[in-house]
Amino acid sequence: MSLTETSQLYAVKLGSTLFHMLGDATLSSNVQDLIEIPVGSTMPLFNSALQVRPDVGFTTHQLKSALTLLGVAGGDAGIAKLLGRKIANKTGPVAVGSSAHHAWTASASMGVINTISAGNRQKATCQMRVILLKSGETAALVYAGSQTVDAYTTAIENYVLGPILVGGNILEGTNDFSLAFNPRVSEPDDDYETEPVFASVEATQPVVSFTTTKKSIWSLHNTEFLTAGGPLKVNLICQKNNSLREADIATKHILFTAGSGRIVCESVAGSKQLTRVRCICNSPDGTVAPVTATLDTALALT
Amino acid sequence: MKEQLPSPRPEVDLNPHSNLPVAGVISTEISPAVVAPEKAAEPAPLPFGVYFGVPAAPSETLKP
Numbered sequence: 132m133s134l135t136e137t138s139q140l141y142a143v144k145l146g147s148t149l150f151h152m153l154g155d156a157t158l159s160s161n162v163q164d165l166i167e168i169p170v171g172s173t174m175p176l177f178n179s180a181l182q183v184r185p186d187v188g189f190t191t192h193q194l195k196s197a198l199t200l201l202g203v204a205g206g207d208a209g210i211a212k213l214l215g216r217k218i219a220n221k222t223g224p225v226a227v228g229s230s231a232h233h234a235w236t237a238s239a240s241m242g243v244i245n246t247i248s249a250g251n252r253q254k255a256t257c258q259m260r261v262i263l264l265k266s267g268e269t270a271a272l273v274y275a276g277s278q279t280v281d282a283y284t285t286a287i288e289n290y291v292l293g294p295i296l297v298g299g300n301i302l303e304g305t306n307d308f309s310l311a312f313n314p315r316v317s318e319p320d321d322d323y324e325t326e327p328v329f330a331s332v333e334a335t336q337p338v339v340s341f342t343t344t345k346k347s348i349w350s351l352h353n354t355e356f357l358t359a360g361g362p363l364k365v366n367l368i369c370q371k372n373n374s375l376r377e378a379d380i381a382t383k384h385i386l387f388t389a390g391s392g393r394i395v396c397e398s399v400a401g402s403k404q405l406t407r408v409r410c411i412c413n414s415p416d417g418t419v420a421p422v423t424a425t426l427d428t429a430l431a432l433t
Numbered sequence: 434m435k436e437q438l439p440s441p442r443p444e445v446d447l448n449p450h451s452n453l454p455v456a457g458v459i460s461t462e463i464s465p466a467v468v469a470p471e472k473a474a475e476p477a478p479l480p481f482g483v484y485f486g487v488p489a490a491p492s493e494t495l496k497p
Contacts, residue, residue, distance in 0.1 A: 202480025382486060420482030427485050 138215035138233050139224065141280050143189050145242055145261065146209025148200050151283050154256060156189035158213050158235055160272060182325050184318070185237070185263040185272040187213055190256050193288045194367065194385060197244055197257050198424045205243030205314055205332035211261050212236045214280045227282050234278040237263035237271050241330040243316065248309040249292040255367050262318065262330040271326040290385055291376070293366030295341055297348075297356055297394065299433055304344025304405075308365060310387060310422060311338050337422040339363060339389060339410040348406055352396040356389070358415050363389040364431050379430040386425040390415030 142151040161184040167177035191197060201208065215233035217225040225231045242261040249255035265271040295305040313336040319329055356363050369383035370376050377383040392412040399406050412421035479485065 198483050199479065203482030204480075206480050423482045423484060425484045425487065428487070 134220065136233075136276070137218045137220075139218055141214040141216040141232070142283075143187060143191075143261070144210075144212040144214060144281065145200060145240065146207075148196050149281050149284065150189065150191045150193050150196065152192040152287065152289075154190035154192075156187060156213055158185065158187045158272075160185050180325065183271065184327055187211065187261045187263065188259070189261075190258045192254050192256055192290075194247065194255055194257050194290055195288050195426050197259060198385075198426060201242045201244055201259070203244070203312060203337070203420050203422060203424060204335050205241060205316070208240040208242030208261050210236065210238055211240035211242070211263055214278070216280055227280050230277050230279050232278045232280045234275050234280075236273045236275065237266075238269040238273075239264040239266035239271075241316075241332075243314045243332050244312055245314065246309060246311045248307075249290065249367055250308065251292050251306050253291060255290040255292065260316075262316070262327065264330060265324060265326040265328050287372065289370040290367040291370060293368040293384065293430060294364075294432060295343075295366070296364040296431065296433070297351065297361065299361035301432065302343050302345050302348065304342075306342050306405075308339070308341040310365070311340070312336075312422075313338065335421070337389070337412045339365065339387075339412065339422070340408065341365075342405040342407050344403060344405060346404070346406070348394070348408060349396050351394045353393065355391070355393050356410070358390040362415075363392060363394075363410050363412070366430050368430065379432070382427050382429055384428055384430050386428050386431050387422055388425065388431075389422045390419060392421070 140153060140156055142149050143153065143156050144150070163181045163184075165177075165179045165181045166175050168175045200206070213235045216227070217229075217231045217233065219225050219231075240261050240263050242259060244257055244259050246258045247255065248257075263271045292306065292308050294301045295308065296302065314332045315334045315336075317329075317331050317333045318327055322328060365387040367385040367387075368376050369381070369385070371383075389410060389412040391414065392410050395409040395411065397407040397409050414421050
């Protein structure tokens with residue numbers, strides 16, 4: 132017995148964007164089965180696949196790439212590929228340029244960022260979902276065992292949680308930040324295909340959550356934050372290769388801004404009496420996103 | 434073998450539809466004005482809610 136198809140997770144490629152800083156990537160074929168047991172019978176006589184709805188869920192640290200491709204409300208992810216790098220017996224991973232690798236591919240897809248999370252001195256991650264779509268006559272999911280894989284780039288993205296501001300003031304002792312976009316994804320069943328041909332994000336309801344040691348935030352409990360009084364701002368600091376982190380004024384960081392919403396102090400817990408804060412965000416004017424992402428920007432300290 | 438010499442060129446261009454100069458010399462150099470300059474590929478538009486460098490204007494504008 133020999134093992135000839137061993138491979139390791141390599142990357143997820145969406146269009147021309149290669150996500151290689153992955154926590155994990157799971158492809159699910161999501162096959163719904165039809166199994167027929169005649170009434171009165173003790174065994175099935177028929178089974179068939181009713182539908183196939185493949186998708187890929189993965190976590191990545193490449194926040195800038197994810198936001199540049201999909202924005203805050205999902206979008207066209209182009210040709211989607213889950214890439215596996217072949218591992219050869221005794222010699223290890225096969226050269227990237229070789230066509231010995233594996234790929235699961237869709238010729239069309241819709242991608243959406245579900246959640247972004249970050250902590251102090253902890254790499255920010257973003258959890259994404261890609262819905263694989265049938266395009267023309269090309270199936271939504273095609274496996275190929277003879278593929279090359281793209282070489283990694285040297286432009287690595289790493290961010291950690293930075294200052295969080297409300298009303299123009301930095302909140303002290305913040306940590307454990309998460310931004311959930313809560314996308315409402317439309318996957319209609321209006322056609323006869325076994326595989327989906329359509330998917331889109333109909334709406335989002337972003338919610339920001341973080342902890343803080345600042346007890347006086349309770350004076351803002353159930354109050355609003357607005358652009359006029361100082362929006363909610365969350366900075367993600369860019370780490371610097373072969374160094375510590377990029378300077379505050381370097382245009383390398385990421386800033387999330389919420390122009391309108393309500394602060395809720397959910398709970399106080401733990402030996403340090405940390406307050407868990409939830410911010411429910413609205414669009415400030417009906418056209419600007421409830422939470423915007425500004426990339427390659429200096430740290431916002433006011 | 435007798436040396437072969439080019440035949441004398443006609444004084445009048447025998448092909449009235451020819452675009453060649455009368456002297457019959459074709460330059461292989463391409464005039465810069467003839468070749469359209471390559472346009473730099475325009476960056477893809479940013480998706481909804483994402484900005485580069487400066488946040489969305491309404492976030493930074495004080496409302497009356």
